[in-house]
Amino acid sequence: xxxxxxxxxxxxxxxxxxxxxxxxxxxxxxxxxxxxxxxxxxxxxxxxxxxxxxxxxxxxxxxxxxxxxxxxxxxxxxxxxxxxxxxxxxxxxxxxxxxxxxxxxxxxxxxxxxxxxxxxxxxxxxxxxxxxxxxxxxxxxxxxxxxxxxxxxxxxxxxxxxxxxxxxxxxxxxxxxxxxxxxxxxxxxxxxxxxxxxxxxxxxxxxxxxxxxxxxxxxxxxxxxxxxxxxxxxxxxxxxxxxxxxxxxxxxxxxxxxxxxxxxxxxxxxxxxxxxxxxxxxxxxxxxxxxxx
Numbered sequence: 001x002x003x004x005x006x007x008x009x010x011x012x013x014x015x016x017x018x019x020x021x022x023x024x025x026x027x028x029x030x031x032x033x034x035x036x037x038x039x040x041x042x043x044x045x046x047x048x049x050x051x052x053x054x055x056x057x058x059x060x061x062x063x064x065x066x067x068x069x070x071x072x073x074x075x076x077x078x079x080x081x082x083x084x085x086x087x088x089x090x091x092x093x094x095x096x097x098x099x100x101x102x103x104x105x106x107x108x109x110x111x112x113x114x115x116x117x118x119x120x121x122x123x124x125x126x127x128x129x130x131x132x133x134x135x136x137x138x139x140x141x142x143x144x145x146x147x148x149x150x151x152x153x154x155x156x157x158x159x160x161x162x163x164x165x166x167x168x169x170x171x172x173x174x175x176x177x178x179x180x181x182x183x184x185x186x187x188x189x190x191x192x193x194x195x196x197x198x199x200x201x202x203x204x205x206x207x208x209x210x211x212x213x214x215x216x217x218x219x220x221x222x223x224x225x226x227x228x229x230x231x232x233x234x235x236x237x238x239x240x241x242x243x244x245x246x247x248x249x250x251x252x253x254x255x256x257x258x259x260x261x262x263x264x265x266x267x268x269x270x271x272x273x274x275x276x277x278x279x280x281x282x283x284x285x286x287x288x289x290x291x292x293x
Contacts, residue, residue, distance in 0.1 A: 011051040015284045016116035018046040018107040020245045020252055023214030028196040034159045035188055038200055040166055041147050041154045043280035049098040050116050054124040057092035064096040079114035087125035104181035106246025114141055115148030119285050131289045151283035155202045170279050172255040177273040178232040180249050187218055187247040222248040232272055239264050
């Protein structure tokens, strides 16, 4: 269905932005099997479009097709279900997601979708949970979902849930999505840490990040295992300082200009998606979360 058709039959539209990890350090492995990390999350203007029609059926139903994801495994549906106890008994919703953010790409698309659904239904169902309460609820679904509810660029620690606002100059980026998918869980499970990394201190950073001095600790292992991603990484590296975001597969590079990005995109490898994106200072629905919209 088209956006106009959905709006005509009562669906409301919400945006779910992607993110980049400007660096990612894996500090150590925890007793619970997760890893402590340090990273900077940067929101970008690449969006999934979430259409929601609240109703009084008491049911939550997905009306968009995700052939590779069963409805019971859909993080977006799980987000609605975990919020439902805070709504009236007969609260229900129909959810349609128009995907633009590549899946299993390190851009946080699934997490952002889940966060936006929590934000939207908290409003539509009149749950009246605070931003902090939504973040605590979101953590039950995934480590980086609280960031999208936090709603601004952040220095993140712990498993990604300990967030501090981080000011970063607005910048344009070229993002390439190779035709290979990477499982975040599998990447972390295969990670071999020879020793604990010494944590960085946020106070040691200036407002301007020099990407050349920041590493993604997962990059080396992913590039070794996934040859298609490695080829795209090597190709983009000839134009500047390429870096992998999250656990992959997407590779990004800061741009000097939009024109530079367009010129590079014209030459991109086959079977590779490309995006020119701009950094955001805040989530498009931050005001909704803060109760001022």
